[in-house]
Amino acid sequence: xxxxxxxxxxxxxxxxxxxxxxxxxxxxxxxxxxxxxxxxxxxxxxxxxxxxxxxxxxxxxxxxxxxxxxxxxxxxxxxxxxxxxxxxxxxxxxxxxxxxxxxxxxxxxxxxxxxxxxxxxxxxxxxxxxxxxxxxxxxxxxxxxxxxxxxxxxxxxxxxxxxxxxxxxxxxxxxxxxxxxxxxxxxxxxxxxxxxxxxxxxxxxxxxxxxxxxxxxxxxxxxxxxxxxxxxxxxxxxxxxxxxxxxxxxxxxxxxxxxxxxxxxxxxxxxxxxxxxxxxxxxxxxxxxxxxxxxxxxxxxxxxxxxxx
Numbered sequence: 001x002x003x004x005x006x007x008x009x010x011x012x013x014x015x016x017x018x019x020x021x022x023x024x025x026x027x028x029x030x031x032x033x034x035x036x037x038x039x040x041x042x043x044x045x046x047x048x049x050x051x052x053x054x055x056x057x058x059x060x061x062x063x064x065x066x067x068x069x070x071x072x073x074x075x076x077x078x079x080x081x082x083x084x085x086x087x088x089x090x091x092x093x094x095x096x097x098x099x100x101x102x103x104x105x106x107x108x109x110x111x112x113x114x115x116x117x118x119x120x121x122x123x124x125x126x127x128x129x130x131x132x133x134x135x136x137x138x139x140x141x142x143x144x145x146x147x148x149x150x151x152x153x154x155x156x157x158x159x160x161x162x163x164x165x166x167x168x169x170x171x172x173x174x175x176x177x178x179x180x181x182x183x184x185x186x187x188x189x190x191x192x193x194x195x196x197x198x199x200x201x202x203x204x205x206x207x208x209x210x211x212x213x214x215x216x217x218x219x220x221x222x223x224x225x226x227x228x229x230x231x232x233x234x235x236x237x238x239x240x241x242x243x244x245x246x247x248x249x250x251x252x253x254x255x256x257x258x259x260x261x262x263x264x265x266x267x268x269x270x271x272x273x274x275x276x277x278x279x280x281x282x283x284x285x286x287x288x289x290x291x292x293x294x295x296x297x298x299x300x301x302x303x304x305x306x307x308x309x
Contacts, residue, residue, distance in 0.1 A: 005048060007045075007048075009078070009081050010031075010041070011041070011045050012074050012077055012078050012081075013031065013078065014027065014031070014038065014041055014042065014045065015045070015053070015067065015070070015071070015074050016071070016074055016075055016078055017030050017031065018042070018054055018061055018063075019054075019063050019067065019071050021060075022059065022060030022061050022062065023060055023061060024038055024039055024042070024061060042054070049066070051064055051066040051067070052064050053066065053067045054067065091285040091286075091289065093123050093124035093127070093289060094123070094124060094125075095126065096124050096126055096127055096286065097126040097127075098126070098127055098128075098286055099127070099128045099129075099130060100120075100127065100128070100129050100130070100148045100149070100286070100290055101129075101130045101132055101141075101146065101147040101148055102129065102130070102131055102132065102147070102148060102149045102150070102151060102290075103132050103133070103134055103135075103138045103141075103142075103147055103149070103150035103151065103152075103154070104131045104132070104133075104134070104150075104151050104152060105134055105151070105152035105153065105154075105203060105204075105205075106200075106203065106228040106229050106230075107152070107203075107205070107229055107246065107248070107249040108131075108151050108152050108273075109131055110229055110230070110249060110252055110253070111248050111249055111252050112151060112294075112297075112298060113129075113131055115297055115298075116129070116293065116294065116297060117129055119293055119296075119297060120290075120293060123293075132147060134150070134152065134154060134203075136156075138150060138154075138156075138157075139156065139157060139160075139161070142157075142161070142276070142277065142278040143160065143278045143280060145278075145280070145281065148277065148281070148286075148287055148290060149275055149276065149277050149287070149290060149291065149294070150275070150276040150277075151166075151273070151274075151275050151276075151294065152204075152273055152274075153169075153204045153205060153271050153272070153273060153274075154204070154274070154276060155204060157276040160278060160279050161276050161277065161278055161279065162276065162277050162278075162279060162282055163274045163275070163276045164274060164275050164291070164295065164299075165272045165273075165274050166272075166273050166274060166275060166294065166295065166298040166299050166300065167248070167272070167273050167298060167299070167300035168270055168271070168272050168273075168300070169246040169247055169248055169270055169271050169272070169273060170246075170247050170264075170268075170270045171209070171244060171245065171246060171247065171250075171264040171266070171268045171270070172244075172245060172246075172247050172250040172251065172261050172262060172263065172264050173187070173192070173242055173243065173244050173245075173250075173261075173262040173263070173264050173265075174232070174236055174242070174243045174245060174250055174253065174254055174259045174260065174261060174262070175195075175236060175240075175241075175242050175243075175259065175260050175262060176236055176237060176239070176240060176259065176260065177258060177259065177260045179240055179260070180240060181194075181195070181240070182195070182242075182260075182262070184260060184262055187262045187263065187265060188265045189218065189265045189266070191265070192218070192220070192242070192265050192266060193218060193219040193220070193221075195221075195240070195241070195242045196221050196222075196223040196224075196240070196241050196242070197220055197221060197222045197223065197224075197241060197242050197243065197244070198222070198223070198224045198225075198226065198232065198235055198236065198239075198241040198242070198243045199220075199222040199224070199225050199226075199243070199244070200225075200226060200227070200228065200229065200243075200245075201225040201226065201227060202227055202228075205245075205246055205271070208268065208269065208271065209244055209268055212266065212267070212268045212269065213266065216266070216267075218266055220244075223241070224241060229245070229249055229253060232245075232253050232257070233253050233254075233256045233257025233258075233259065234257065236257060236259050237257045237258060237259060242262075244264060244266070244268075246271075248273070273298075275291060275294050275295075277291060
């Protein structure tokens with residue numbers, strides 16, 4: 001069976017107006033056309049539909065039963081076409097009601113999330129944020145739109161994703177300010193190898209640290225392994241352990257716990273903290289707004305460089 005020719009928007013508008021006005025003349029005026037032109041269009045439409053569609057009577061052009069059966073569908077389709085053609089309403093964060101879900105590293109929960117939430121709440125009180133843990137299925141969630149952004153060192157997000165570098169990280173060591181053996185100005189590799197360490201046991205940063213220490217053959221005696229950063233200030237402020245951390249989280253925890261920040265004597269490669277989003281939502285107004293907030297708060301590199309990986 002051959003495909004039937006589809007009606008276009010002009011033909012649907014003709015049916016709708018003629019049904020409403022009962023007049024070819026008024027329909028032509030509403031469509032900005034001459035009466036003969038509309039009559040020609042109606043004749044072609046009758047041939048295409050195989051029905052008279054409208055019949056001239058003393059009360060004007062009256063619809064046939066076929067037209068009456070179709071008019072509801074015609075108006076629904078027209079409404080959809082008009083909605084598609086409308087210019088989107090101006091984006092207003094102050095009135096937006098939306099939940100944003102953001103994948104974050106544990107460090108970002110401490111260093112980035114408080115400032116981000118405070119800023120968003122001031123600008124958009126109807127917006128809620130959810131911080132989600134980094135996991136293997138996050139790429140699929142970002143693509144599906146069940147999550148909006150990912151923040152941190154996340155090398156797993158590759159094809160199909162945009163990224164923007166927010167800031168670069170190097171490494172520092174933390175210790176008790178009155179550590180009995182450490183002298184800040186002379187803290188070197190021998191001191192690093194001699195002291196006992198508290199270490200984060202998960203995450204891409206921890207993997208980078210461990211692989212560098214092994215590659216360089218440096219002894220790092222980890223006597224306490226913990227899954228995240230929150231407990232470190234209490235641990236380091238009550239022991240003589242040393243911790244090796246990216247600078248941003250290290251300086252934040254040092255301020256929280258009154259700890260000493262030391263130059264890291266191990267040449268651990270630096271890395272960039274980035275925000276990632278899927279190409280499907282690159283032009284989404286809400287997603288763009290949230291990315292702009294993150295850049296406004298955390299961007300420390302200029303010029304900003306964005307693009308699909």
